[in-house]
Amino acid sequence: MLKKSRILVMVLIMVFVISSLSLAAYPEKPIKMLMGFSPGGGSDALAQLIEPFLQDILDTSFVNEYKPGATGAIAWTQLAYDTPNDGYTISVTNTPMLMTNYIMNEEIVYHIDMFDPIANIVTDPGIMVVPADSSFDTMEELMAYAEENPGEVTVGHSGVGGDDFFSMLILERETGLDFQLIPFTGDGPSWQAAMGGKIDASSNNVGITYPQVKEGNLKALAVYSEKRLDALPDVPTMKELGYNVVAGSSRGISGPKGMPEEAVNTLIAAVEEMAKDPEFQKAAADRAMNLDIKTGDEYWEYLQTQSEIYGEIWENVKDQYQN
Amino acid sequence: MIMDNILFGLTNVIQPFNLLLIALGTSIGLFVGSMPGLSATMAIAILLPLTFGLDPASGISMLASLYMGAMYGGSIAAILLKTPGTPAAAATIMDGYPMAQKGYPGKAFGISLTSSFIGGMISALVLLTIAPLLGKLALEFGPVELFAVAVLGMTIIGSLVRGSTVLGLLSGSIGLLLALIGMDPTTGTPRFTFGNMYLFSGIPFVVALIGLFSIPQAIHLIEQKSAMNSGEINPIEDKMLPTFKEFKKLIVTILRSSGIGVITGLIPGTGGDTACWFAYNEAKRWAKDKTGFGQGRPEGIASAEAANNAVVGGALIPTLTLGIPGSSSTAVLIGGLMVHGILPGPTLMTEHADVTYTLIWGLFFANIFMFIIGLMFTRATIYVTKIDNKVIAPLIVVLAVVGSFAINNSFFDVILMFIFGILGYFMNKIDMPTAPMVIGLILGHMFDTSLNQSLLMSRGSWMIFLRSPISAILLALALFSALQSTPLFGLIIKTFRKKVLNNN
The missing domain is CATH 3.40.190.150 (Bordetella uptake gene, domain 1)
Structure with a gap:
C-alpha cells in the first residue's frame, strides 16, 4: 500500500517535472x-x-x-x-x-x-495641426471660431474608421462642437492638405506630423494625450483645456x-x-x-x-x- | 531642399547593389524586348512582385531600367526578323531590316544602340530638370485639383485607343466601375463586395494588371505556333559602332527625334508606338536628300530608336508629378509604387523624393548599362529571338501565378488574376484595348475620393471646381480634349477653315 502510493507520488512528480520541463522550453x-x-x-x-x-x-x-x-x-x-x-x-x-x-x-x-x-x-497620440500661416494660433481660437460657425471649419483625417476619424468624433462629442470632417486616404495626404492650406486643420498623429511641426511647416494646437509630451513641451493637452479627449x-x-x-x-x-x-x-x-x-x-x-x-x-x- | 534630394538620389543609385539591379533590369529589358510577342508592359507587370522585398527606390529603378532596355531590345527583332520586338520598334523595321539584308546588321544595331543611348540620356536630363519645377507645385494640388487631374486623365483615355474609340471608352468605363468595388472612402461602407472580405480593399490593381497583360499574351503565343521564329538568322560579322563621320551626319536627326520622343511621352496616353512613326516621318521630311528611305537609310533607324527611348523620360514626367500615367508601361510602374505604399501623385516629388530621384538617376545609369550590355551581348541576344513559344508561354503563366499570389499572400488574388486574364483574352479577340481599363482602375480611386472630399469641403457646391485656377484650367483642357473627338469639333474646324479660305 505504502509502496503503491510512493510509486504514484513518484510518477506524479515525474509527470510534473517532465511537463514543466517541456513547458519551460x-x-x-x-x-x-x-x-x-x-x-x-x-x-x-x-x-x-x-x-x-x-x-x-x-x-x-x-x-x-x-x-x-x-x-x-x-x-x-x-x-x-x-x-x-x-x-x-x-x-x-x-x-x-x-x-x-x-x-x-x-x-x-x-x-x-x-x-x-x-x-x-x-x-501614437492624436494631434491637431493647422497650416503655418493659419489665423488660429491656439486650440481655444479654433474652438471659438468653430462655435460661432458650426460645421464651417474643415478638418482632415486619415479615413473613415481610422484612428483620426474616431479621435475627431470623440473631440466633437466632448466639446459639443461641429466640424466638417474630410476623409483622406491616409495620414500623409491629410497633413499635406493642411500644409497646402486646402483644409483648415488636420487631426493627425504626433509621430507622423512631428518633423513638419519641428520644421515650422505646420502649427500644433493640441495633443490628445494624458500628459504633455517631451517632444512638444509647449503644446497643451485637450485635458488641460478641460476636455476629456485622450485618443490616438x-x-x-x-x-x-x-x-x-x-x-x-x-x-x-x-x-x-x-x-x-x-x-x-x-x-x-x-x-x-x-x-x-x-x-x-x-x-x-x-x-x-x-x-x-x-x-x-x-x-x-x-x-x-x-x- | 531640391538639391539635397537630387544629390541623395545620386548617392543612393551608385550603391553597388542598386547598380547591379539596374544592370539586371536593363538586361531583362533587352531580352524581353528582343522577343517578338513579349511587351515591356507585360514584363514589368510580371516582375513587379519580385521587387516587393526590395527597397522601393531600388525596385522601381529596376523596373524603369527594364522599360528603357526593352526600348532598344525591340529593335533587335525588328532589324533581324522584320518583326518589331515591341510596338515601339515598328518604325525601325523600315530601314533596319533592309540594311541588315544588305549585309550590315551590325551597323544597323550600332546606329540603333547609339541613338537609343542619346535619346534616353536626353530624356533623363529633361526629367531631372523639369520634374523638380513641377514638384514645387505639389502642395497646390489638393482634392479639388486632383479631381480635375482625374477628369483630364479620363478624357485622355480616348486618345490611348488604337482602333475603335467606342471600344476604348467602354474599356475605360469598365475600369472606372471596377474601381468602385471596395470600401467607400467617405462612408466606410463596403460596395459590390458580396460580403467577401477579400474585396473590402478593392480589386488589387497589380493583380488585375498581371492578369490583363500576361495571360492573353501567353494564350496568344500558344495559338500562333512558332512559325515566325523558325527562320534562319545569320550571325553578325560587321562592325557595330558607327564611325565619327557617320555619327556627325546623324546627330541632328537624333537630337530632333529625341525632342519629339520626350514631348510625345509627356502627353498622357501616347507612347513609343506613336513617337517612333512621328520621328521617322519628321526625319524624312527634314532630309535634304529624300531618296533611300525604306531601303536602309541610317537616319531612318536613328530617328525611330532615339524617339522611342526618349519617350521613357517624357512619359515619367506626368507619372511622377501628377500620378497620371504617360503610357501603359508607366501605368504599370504606378502599380509598383502603390505596392510599396506610395500613392502616385504630387507627393512623389516631396514626401517620397528619395524614391523619385533615385529613379531619375537610375535612368541615366540604365542608359549607360544599355549601351555597354548592348555592345557586348547584341550578338548573343539574336538567339533569344529563336526561343520556342511553347517554352515561353507556360513560363509567363507560372510567373503570373507566383506574382499575383505574392502581393497579399492570398489565393483569392490568383483566381482574380485568371479572371482578368480570361477577360483580357476576350477583349483582345474583339479588339477592345485593355490599357484604358487599367487607367480607369487607377484614376477611378482618385476620382471617387477627390470628388467626395471636394464636395464635403464646399458643402455640396460644385462651383468649388471653378474657383481654383489650376482646376479650372485642367477642366477646360479636359473639355477641349473631349470635344475634339466629337463630330461637333470637326464641324467647327470645317466652317472655320472655309471662312479663312473665303477671306483669302
Missing part, C-alpha cells in the same frame, strides 16, 4: 507574426522594432507573414478562426482598427473576445484565444524585460515611437474599454454615414 520553434498590413506600414514598423529584442530574450526567431487587406480584418479573422492557439502564431494588433472593423461592418465576424491580448507596445492609435501584440498560459506569461515577461532595456528605448525614440507598455490584463481591459467607447460613438453617428 517554450518557445522551441520560430514564432509566426501575422501582419494585417503591407510591409513598410505601421504594423511592420512595430514588428521590425520589437522582433530583434524579443528574439534575443526568447532565444527563437520570428517569421513575418503578411496578409494585408480590409484594414487588417483578413489577418485578424484568420487569427480568430483559423490559427492554432499553441502560442506559435501571434499578430500585431492595432487600435482602433482592431475594433472598428467589426463595429462598422457586420460582414466582419471576429471579435476581440476571440483573442488573448499579450501586450501593448506603443501609442496603439499597436501591440495578441494571439488567438486559449493559448497555453506559459506561452502567454513567457511572452509578457519578454516584453517587460525588453521595455527595461535602454537600447530598446533608444531604438523606439529614434523611430519617433511613443512607448506605452501595457501587458496582460491591463492590455485586455484597455482593448475592452476602447471597444465599448468606439462602439457607442459609432452607434451615435452611424446614420450620418451609412444608410
Whole structure:
C-alpha cells in the first residue's frame, strides 16, 4: 500500500517535472507574426522594432507573414478562426482598427473576445495641426471660431474608421462642437492638405506630423494625450483645456484565444524585460515611437474599454454615414 | 531642399547593389524586348512582385531600367526578323531590316544602340530638370485639383485607343466601375463586395494588371505556333559602332527625334508606338536628300530608336508629378509604387523624393548599362529571338501565378488574376484595348475620393471646381480634349477653315 502510493507520488512528480520541463522550453520553434498590413506600414514598423529584442530574450526567431487587406480584418479573422492557439502564431494588433472593423461592418465576424491580448507596445497620440500661416494660433481660437460657425471649419483625417476619424468624433462629442470632417486616404495626404492650406486643420498623429511641426511647416494646437509630451513641451493637452479627449492609435501584440498560459506569461515577461532595456528605448525614440507598455490584463481591459467607447460613438453617428 | 534630394538620389543609385539591379533590369529589358510577342508592359507587370522585398527606390529603378532596355531590345527583332520586338520598334523595321539584308546588321544595331543611348540620356536630363519645377507645385494640388487631374486623365483615355474609340471608352468605363468595388472612402461602407472580405480593399490593381497583360499574351503565343521564329538568322560579322563621320551626319536627326520622343511621352496616353512613326516621318521630311528611305537609310533607324527611348523620360514626367500615367508601361510602374505604399501623385516629388530621384538617376545609369550590355551581348541576344513559344508561354503563366499570389499572400488574388486574364483574352479577340481599363482602375480611386472630399469641403457646391485656377484650367483642357473627338469639333474646324479660305 505504502509502496503503491510512493510509486504514484513518484510518477506524479515525474509527470510534473517532465511537463514543466517541456513547458519551460517554450518557445522551441520560430514564432509566426501575422501582419494585417503591407510591409513598410505601421504594423511592420512595430514588428521590425520589437522582433530583434524579443528574439534575443526568447532565444527563437520570428517569421513575418503578411496578409494585408480590409484594414487588417483578413489577418485578424484568420487569427480568430483559423490559427492554432499553441502560442506559435501571434499578430500585431492595432487600435482602433482592431475594433472598428467589426463595429462598422457586420460582414466582419471576429471579435476581440476571440483573442488573448499579450501586450501593448506603443501609442501614437492624436494631434491637431493647422497650416503655418493659419489665423488660429491656439486650440481655444479654433474652438471659438468653430462655435460661432458650426460645421464651417474643415478638418482632415486619415479615413473613415481610422484612428483620426474616431479621435475627431470623440473631440466633437466632448466639446459639443461641429466640424466638417474630410476623409483622406491616409495620414500623409491629410497633413499635406493642411500644409497646402486646402483644409483648415488636420487631426493627425504626433509621430507622423512631428518633423513638419519641428520644421515650422505646420502649427500644433493640441495633443490628445494624458500628459504633455517631451517632444512638444509647449503644446497643451485637450485635458488641460478641460476636455476629456485622450485618443490616438496603439499597436501591440495578441494571439488567438486559449493559448497555453506559459506561452502567454513567457511572452509578457519578454516584453517587460525588453521595455527595461535602454537600447530598446533608444531604438523606439529614434523611430519617433511613443512607448506605452501595457501587458496582460491591463492590455485586455484597455482593448475592452476602447471597444465599448468606439462602439457607442459609432452607434451615435452611424446614420450620418451609412444608410 | 531640391538639391539635397537630387544629390541623395545620386548617392543612393551608385550603391553597388542598386547598380547591379539596374544592370539586371536593363538586361531583362533587352531580352524581353528582343522577343517578338513579349511587351515591356507585360514584363514589368510580371516582375513587379519580385521587387516587393526590395527597397522601393531600388525596385522601381529596376523596373524603369527594364522599360528603357526593352526600348532598344525591340529593335533587335525588328532589324533581324522584320518583326518589331515591341510596338515601339515598328518604325525601325523600315530601314533596319533592309540594311541588315544588305549585309550590315551590325551597323544597323550600332546606329540603333547609339541613338537609343542619346535619346534616353536626353530624356533623363529633361526629367531631372523639369520634374523638380513641377514638384514645387505639389502642395497646390489638393482634392479639388486632383479631381480635375482625374477628369483630364479620363478624357485622355480616348486618345490611348488604337482602333475603335467606342471600344476604348467602354474599356475605360469598365475600369472606372471596377474601381468602385471596395470600401467607400467617405462612408466606410463596403460596395459590390458580396460580403467577401477579400474585396473590402478593392480589386488589387497589380493583380488585375498581371492578369490583363500576361495571360492573353501567353494564350496568344500558344495559338500562333512558332512559325515566325523558325527562320534562319545569320550571325553578325560587321562592325557595330558607327564611325565619327557617320555619327556627325546623324546627330541632328537624333537630337530632333529625341525632342519629339520626350514631348510625345509627356502627353498622357501616347507612347513609343506613336513617337517612333512621328520621328521617322519628321526625319524624312527634314532630309535634304529624300531618296533611300525604306531601303536602309541610317537616319531612318536613328530617328525611330532615339524617339522611342526618349519617350521613357517624357512619359515619367506626368507619372511622377501628377500620378497620371504617360503610357501603359508607366501605368504599370504606378502599380509598383502603390505596392510599396506610395500613392502616385504630387507627393512623389516631396514626401517620397528619395524614391523619385533615385529613379531619375537610375535612368541615366540604365542608359549607360544599355549601351555597354548592348555592345557586348547584341550578338548573343539574336538567339533569344529563336526561343520556342511553347517554352515561353507556360513560363509567363507560372510567373503570373507566383506574382499575383505574392502581393497579399492570398489565393483569392490568383483566381482574380485568371479572371482578368480570361477577360483580357476576350477583349483582345474583339479588339477592345485593355490599357484604358487599367487607367480607369487607377484614376477611378482618385476620382471617387477627390470628388467626395471636394464636395464635403464646399458643402455640396460644385462651383468649388471653378474657383481654383489650376482646376479650372485642367477642366477646360479636359473639355477641349473631349470635344475634339466629337463630330461637333470637326464641324467647327470645317466652317472655320472655309471662312479663312473665303477671306483669302
